[in-house]
Amino acid sequence: MSETATPERLLQGITLTDPNSAKGRLLQQARLLFRQKGFEKTTVRDIAAATGIQSGSIFHHFANKEEILRCVMEETICFSLAHLQEQLKQANTTEAELRTLIGCELDAIHSRHGHDFTILGYEWRSLNPGNQARVLEYRGVYEKLWSKSLHDAKAKGLCQQEGFLLRSFIRGALIDTINWYKAEGELNLEALADEVYRAFFR
């Protein structure tokens, strides 16, 4: 992961860490634990036990605990970005693009495809500045897709505000759904995406 996935390469469709490899399994378990308990409260012993190896063996694959978090974050963005780009191909109006952007972000936040955007927000503080910068690189590519569509939306009169501000509001509204939205209720994720669209556009 750390060596293979740059923003540029990602755009060419390079895949993530093999989930059958030891490293891939570690990352998967780490991701689940980070979401459940948070990075700080998850110990390397927790991750090792969930994967079925000794805690010390982790450091054959990762230099330190923080690197695990960074890899989880990078995989999360890369996966979500690739998925979003795929979905956007089928959207041929600005309205459809916006709806796709919202829907995909909700999918990512609620880990519909395994990965979980929430970690990106919650555990940011646990990354040192160098690692923050690395992850930000990936986020930049992702955010460009939003700003393009939001620019079009304003030109079309679908919203009043400029892109950055509106994007910030929408991101907050979406991320925070993790704190209240329950999949068991009458509102499914698609309907929620519709409601978000309705709150911010037209």
Place this chain on the structure above:
Amino acid sequence: MSETATPERLLQGITLTDPNSAKGRLLQQARLLFRQKGFEKTTVRDIAAATGIQSGSIFHHFANKEEILRCVMEETICFSLAHLQEQLKQANTTEAELRTLIGCELDAIHSRHGHDFTILGYEWRSLNPGNQARVLEYRGVYEKLWSKSLHDAKAKGLCQQEGFLLRSFIRGALIDTINWYKAEGELNLEALADEVYRAFFR
């Protein structure tokens, strides 16, 4: 605090822990540290050093570290709630009420009056269920003020969605400002509140 501030008493104007007392100073320093580094990464030794006492002496005032967090959270809600109720007295239209709700919440999030709403979101996981329930009681009073105004707003046609959903979106948009809004920029907090209002109403 733990004994004196119930939601009911709060509504009668009971004040917070004396900031000149040892307990009050501890809570103040704890609050600052929790915001800077997060609850998990803040040690009781950090709090003690910032207050100017020995780490062991903390436990004369609090049963354990988690109780410090609970008190900080309760004080934050109580203070913000009292301030909001004060400001709402001067709002005599639904529009003004909404603008006041938004403005006060932004003040709370960006700790304009010392307290900091963000802790309530970020550190929720560090509270055991019992303490979560206690803090939720306070939050319930606060949220009622929102739901009343949002109900009126829908009746007036200022928004399309029902209260709970819209409140959730707005809360997310507001909370997330902590991750991008910088006071040094050209946009001050009042202007930001105006923009939030514009994004969600009319």
Place this chain on the structure above:
DNA sequence: ACGAACCAAGCAAGCGCTTGGTTTTTAGAT
């Protein structure tokens, strides 16, 4: 046979919290 993957054991540091004793503050009786 050679490197990658892993184990068993444990180290050094830091953690929340306890303990036994000392100082400071408070309050009632004179």
Place this chain on the structure above:
DNA sequence: ATCTAAAAACCAAGCGCTTGCTTGGTTCGT
């Protein structure tokens, strides 16, 4: 006002435990 004794506040030291991570040696795949 002054004395006195209880209560509150605090300190110095450190216990027991967990943490991230290291080390030296073993197993496994090719």
